[in-house]
Amino acid sequence: MRKAAKRTKRFLRRFWRGLREWCGDAAYESYLRSKASHGASCRTLSQAEFYVEQLNRRYSRPSRCC
Amino acid sequence: MKRILSIFAWLIVAFLGASALGAIAIHRGEPLNAMWFVVAALGCYLVAFRLYSAFVAAKLLALDDTRATPAERHDDGRDFVPTNKWVLFGHHFAAIAGPGPLVGPTLAAQFGYLPGTIWLIAGAAFGGCVQDFVILFCSIRRDGKSLGQMAREEVSERGGFIAQLAVLAIMVILLAVIALVVVNALKSSPWATFTLAMTIPIAILLGLYLRFVRPGRVLEASIMGVALVIFVVVAGQWVADSPYWSHVFTLSGLSLTAAIVIYGYSASALPVWLLLAPRDYLSAFIKAGAIFSLAAGILLVRPQVLMPPLTRFIDGTGPVFAGKIFPFCFITIACGAVSGFHSLISSGTTPKMILREGHARLIGYGAMLLESFVGIMAMVAACAMTPGVYFAINSPPSIVGATSDAGAATISSWGYPLQAHTMTNLAHAVGEITLWNRAGGAPSLAVGMAQIFSNTLGGPRLLSIWYHFAIMFEALFILTVLDAGTRVGRFMVQELGGRIWAPLGRRGWMPGILLSSTVIVAMWGYFLYQGVIDPLGGINSLWPLFGIGNQLLAAVALVVATTILLKMGRLRWIWVTLVPTAALVLVTMTASYQKIFDPNPLIGFLSGADDRAAQMAAGKIAAEKIVETNRLIFNLRLDAAVTAIFAGMVLVLVVEAIFQWYAILSRRGEAVLHESPYVATRWAKDFSGVPHDTVVGDAIGED
Numbered sequence: 001m002r003k004a005a006k007r008t009k010r011f012l013r014r015f016w017r018g019l020r021e022w023c024g025d026a027a028y029e030s031y032l033r034s035k036a037s038h039g040a041s042c043r044t045l046s047q048a049e050f051y052v053e054q055l056n057r058r059y060s061r062p063s064r065c066c
Numbered sequence: 067m068k069r070i071l072s073i074f075a076w077l078i079v080a081f082l083g084a085s086a087l088g089a090i091a092i093h094r095g096e097p098l099n100a101m102w103f104v105v106a107a108l109g110c111y112l113v114a115f116r117l118y119s120a121f122v123a124a125k126l127l128a129l130d131d132t133r134a135t136p137a138e139r140h141d142d143g144r145d146f147v148p149t150n151k152w153v154l155f156g157h158h159f160a161a162i163a164g165p166g167p168l169v170g171p172t173l174a175a176q177f178g179y180l181p182g183t184i185w186l187i188a189g190a191a192f193g194g195c196v197q198d199f200v201i202l203f204c205s206i207r208r209d210g211k212s213l214g215q216m217a218r219e220e221v222s223e224r225g226g227f228i229a230q231l232a233v234l235a236i237m238v239i240l241l242a243v244i245a246l247v248v249v250n251a252l253k254s255s256p257w258a259t260f261t262l263a264m265t266i267p268i269a270i271l272l273g274l275y276l277r278f279v280r281p282g283r284v285l286e287a288s289i290m291g292v293a294l295v296i297f298v299v300v301a302g303q304w305v306a307d308s309p310y311w312s313h314v315f316t317l318s319g320l321s322l323t324a325a326i327v328i329y330g331y332s333a334s335a336l337p338v339w340l341l342l343a344p345r346d347y348l349s350a351f352i353k354a355g356a357i358f359s360l361a362a363g364i365l366l367v368r369p370q371v372l373m374p375p376l377t378r379f380i381d382g383t384g385p386v387f388a389g390k391i392f393p394f395c396f397i398t399i400a401c402g403a404v405s406g407f408h409s410l411i412s413s414g415t416t417p418k419m420i421l422r423e424g425h426a427r428l429i430g431y432g433a434m435l436l437e438s439f440v441g442i443m444a445m446v447a448a449c450a451m452t453p454g455v456y457f458a459i460n461s462p463p464s465i466v467g468a469t470s471d472a473g474a475a476t477i478s479s480w481g482y483p484l485q486a487h488t489m490t491n492l493a494h495a496v497g498e499i500t501l502w503n504r505a506g507g508a509p510s511l512a513v514g515m516a517q518i519f520s521n522t523l524g525g526p527r528l529l530s531i532w533y534h535f536a537i538m539f540e541a542l543f544i545l546t547v548l549d550a551g552t553r554v555g556r557f558m559v560q561e562l563g564g565r566i567w568a569p570l571g572r573r574g575w576m577p578g579i580l581l582s583s584t585v586i587v588a589m590w591g592y593f594l595y596q597g598v599i600d601p602l603g604g605i606n607s608l609w610p611l612f613g614i615g616n617q618l619l620a621a622v623a624l625v626v627a628t629t630i631l632l633k634m635g636r637l638r639w640i641w642v643t644l645v646p647t648a649a650l651v652l653v654t655m656t657a658s659y660q661k662i663f664d665p666n667p668l669i670g671f672l673s674g675a676d677d678r679a680a681q682m683a684a685g686k687i688a689a690e691k692i693v694e695t696n697r698l699i700f701n702l703r704l705d706a707a708v709t710a711i712f713a714g715m716v717l718v719l720v721v722e723a724i725f726q727w728y729a730i731l732s733r734r735g736e737a738v739l740h741e742s743p744y745v746a747t748r749w750a751k752d753f754s755g756v757p758h759d760t761v762v763g764d765a766i767g768e769d
Contacts, residue, residue, distance in 0.1 A: 018150065018152060018153050018156070019285065020285060021149065021150065021153045022153050022156045022157060022160075023284045023285055023288060023347065023350065023351075024282070024284045024347075025282070025283060025284045025285040027147075027282065028282050030143050030147055031143035031144065032143070033143065034141050034142060034143030034147070035143055037141075038141065038142075046281075047281045047282050048277065048278075048281035048282075050281075050282065051276065051277070051281045051282040051339070052277070052337075052339055053144075054144065055338045055339050055343045056338055057144065057145065058343075058415070059338045059342055059343065059550055059553050059554070060553070060554070060557050060573075061212070061410075061414050061415070061554060061557075062233075062407070062410040062411060062414055062550075062551075062554050063161060063346075063411075063414070063415065063550055063554075064161060064164060064346070064546055064547045064550040064551065065161055065162045065163070065164045065166075065401070065405065065407045065408055065410070065411055065547070066164045066165065066166040066240050066244065066400070066401050066405065066407050066547060066612075066616065
């Protein structure tokens with residue numbers, strides 16, 4: 001029983017994380033992680049700056065199909 | 067032992083799929099239950115994924131998980147982001163699944179359920195999925211390059227330019243035809259018009275929230291937005307019941323055309339965070355919810371499919387669109403079976419986010435199978451309604467008659483009994499003024515969906531709510547494709563215009579933005595206007611044009627893929643891409659020829675124009691209709707020219723590619739492959755899903 005609860009909890013945690021990644025909620029966190037791991041020298045964008053920059057990039061190429 | 071059990075299980079799946087498909091094909095007489103379609107489709111998809119995609123991955127592509135993908139090599143947290151394969155599957159599916167797999171099968175249901183169902187399953191397994199998968203693979207091996215760039219590098223400079231032009235031209239037709247579907251869905255419908263209009267302030271509210279209050283908190287903003295959208299769907303009933311507001315939101319086709327053109331222009335020119343992006347978030351959530359609900363509804367209700375397997379309209383005299391099964395069924399159902407537009411997504415964002423090459427099989431091949439299943443569900447929803455009702459909703463008044471009595475008599479004379487009051491009662495039940503002559507596929511699909519939903523939850527009392535929820539869902543994500551497409555089209559115009567006059571190519575230059583937005587909106591706006599004033603409803607001419615364009619783009623993608631694979635020395639298995647390429651070229655060239663030159667004025671654009679010109683010369687056209695008829699003649703000739711240009715562009719590319727293939731096979735030319743050099747992945751031996759030391763945690767790569 002406890003094992004099943006643990007599995008369910010793990011599944012829900014993964015699902016929540018996947019949902020956040022899917023909809024773009026976790027995009028800024030990914031950006032910060034990537035920046036930290038690569039130690040890039042350019043300035044770190046604020047969350048608001050990153051959000052606008054990311055949208056401008058995403059919607060400048062085909063992102064939705066027929 | 068485990069292996070024997072696995073083989074046994076797959077044999078059962080294959081047997082179930084084949085039996086159900088066989089039952090669908092040979093069944094005649096009593097209505098068939100929708101579960102046969104679900105079992106047939108799922109069985110075939112599972113076997114296709116397990117066997118054919120594995121064969122393509124191993125033999126044709128030789129996917130290499132030891133090779134670092136662009137996401138690993140260029141990881142910048144922006145474009146190149148290593149992403150969990152299931153998350154990326156969701157991303158990719160949300161990007162490829164638009165209104166096409168819902169509208170196309172609904173329109174093709176005029177032939178009966180059989181041709182469309184077989185094409186959806188076989189076309190996806192052997193054509194569409196292969197295209198998406200192979201192009202994704204080619205793009206991964208080229209740092210996520212686009213289809214146009216790959217065509218330029220691997221086929222020829224001219225090939226790349228043609229691919230770029232083809233994308234722009236097809237996008238114009240796509241935007242026009244989907245806008246026409248929205249116009250036909252909202253025409254004379256205050257409830258639906260109000261609901262959709264309200265999504266604009268809701269999206270702006272979300273945009274402001276996401277920009278200034280809680281930047282980037284997409285999930286919480288989307289949940290609020292979805293709640294508001296559901297509220298306005300219900301509130302639309304009050305608007306429809308109010309004499310004043312009902313009058314305000316009852317718009318004609320031309321008024322809706324003007325509103326959609328203004329909306330498209332605004333969404334293209336305004337900052338993307340204000341309107342376009344938040345609408346896209348709303349649309350993605352509602353799309354996922356509606357598709358999941360439709361699947362659950364079909365499984366719970368298990369409706370009877372009332373449409374016969376084949377209707378009398380296989381002879382080419384269909385009221386929804388004219389033309390025989392071959393080639394018109396194959397171009398009417400593009401998305402859901404084979405869609406060229408997917409190659410733009412497969413060579414766009416997805417290859418830059420994929421974690422390892424092996425994931426391309428699930429994402430490229432698997433996501434397209436799921437889209438095909440959406441098409442099957444749309445086919446079931448359309449075929450679950452009485453055939454008479456289906457034809458009443460989808461046929462133009464010039465064919466069935468302008469009054470409901472005349473319409474019911476015409477449709478009954480075709481062998482599909484219909485009483486005039488049936489349509490009146492149905493319109494009343496779904497909260498519409500009328501359901502007659504609502505061509506475009508959206509209203510009939512909404513009726514089908516509403517019947518399935520209301521049988522699951524709420525009963526007949528909620529039929530009108532479910533109908534308007536379905537209309538809102540379709541219109542919302544059609545407008546999302548429209549505004550995102552207009553914006554991308556604007557960039558394409560700027561890029562092409564920049565070759566003529568450099569300042570136009572600067573993306574941040576406001577006069578350039580306004581001018582290019584005007585150009586792209588004027589182009590699709592004109593075709594939309596043409597569809598709205600067309601006495602046959604517009605869908606009859608524009609949807610085949612879009613289907614031809616989309617399938618031609620698929621042919622372009624497969625030609626590029628075949629060239630790359632030949633250069634890689636995969637001659638033995640080249641039939642995997644060559645056969646669908648040849649089939650698509652055959653289908654689209656036949657359809658193009660028939661749409662231009664067929665002597666039947668309902669099929670051929672030129673004979674349609676000549677027929678009207680002859681009527682005018684014979685004095686059969688009333689004086690007040692002369693201007694309108696002249697415009698129709700011009701439009702038909704324009705459509706013929708556009709079709710010829712589509713076909714011409716693709717023929718040039720195919721000929722260029724054939725020369726390339728000959729040079730490669732005869733070893734007359736050097737096969738130069740523009741692939742990124744091999745770099746071994748850091749995750750190859752011990753792939754634990756922790757790509758960058760321990761910082762990422764297990765968020766990325768859990769298989």
